[in-house]
Amino acid sequence: MKFLRVGSAGLERPAVLDARGVAYDLAPLTADIDGAFLAGGGVARVRAALAEGVLPVVDITGQRLGAPVTRPGKVVCIGLNYADHAAETATEPPAEPVVFMKASNTVVGPDDVVLVPRGSVKTDYEIELVVVIGRTARYLDSPDDADTVIAGYAIADDVTERAFQHERGGQWDKGKSCETFNPLGPWLVTPDEVGDPRELGMRLRVNGELRQDGHTKNMIFGVHHVVWYLSQFMVLEPGDVINTGTPAGVAFGANDFPYLRAGDVVEVEIDGLGRQRHVLGQA
Structure with missing residues (x-):
């Protein structure tokens, strides 16, 4: 469903x-x-x-x-979770998942306007497979138990202001939590319709140009490992959203892609999970 x-x-x-x-x-x-x-x-x-x-x-x-779930209690994110993305940012693949948070009020509808923050010079895009939690997860015994707490899957664009993230005194949250920075949806798709979450192609275009053309099989830490891992450090609650990382092709990477500006159109799709289309506005 x-x-x-x-x-x-x-x-x-x-x-x-x-x-x-x-x-x-x-x-x-x-x-x-x-x-x-x-x-x-x-x-x-x-x-x-x-x-x-x-x-x-x-x-x-x-x-x-709107976003397919109401405002989540928390949005938990995994950084550098695709080997090709780690490589394009000249970063060693992590030994454990890199965890950061986004403000829950970053969540907006899949086709809503995404606002470039005031003072931004490096607003970037990140297509991500999202896990939505359906039951409380606390100290899961193994990744095999993750299936029992996953309500379904969705798409997010983990919009990021790189100068805020890397050049304003540390802490990624500054570059991740600007308003409208997590368009979510269009749907929450139940696991029975998704099948294996490591068998999904994912694509992001800016103004019609293909920027990201990835696949979830290239995750360093799979969905079930991520859910199990997070449950060792925090209680995951029903309705919580987990952004599981992005493949190569971001503007911050080793390529000549420009950063986003007001007026740009971003289109995001993952196999079986639908499609987003949002226009960039100015805050």
């Missing part, structure tokens, strides 16, 4: 797409797609309702999509 939230910002309503791409209103079952819904058996209830044919069809044509 593919969960989504439809409507103007702050007034989104929950919906689900079935295997044929037909959208159904979830208002009879839940007010929103959030941690309580994910942890409280909401996915199973929706699956049963679809099988029974009791949900009303809804037309979402031309409507804005």
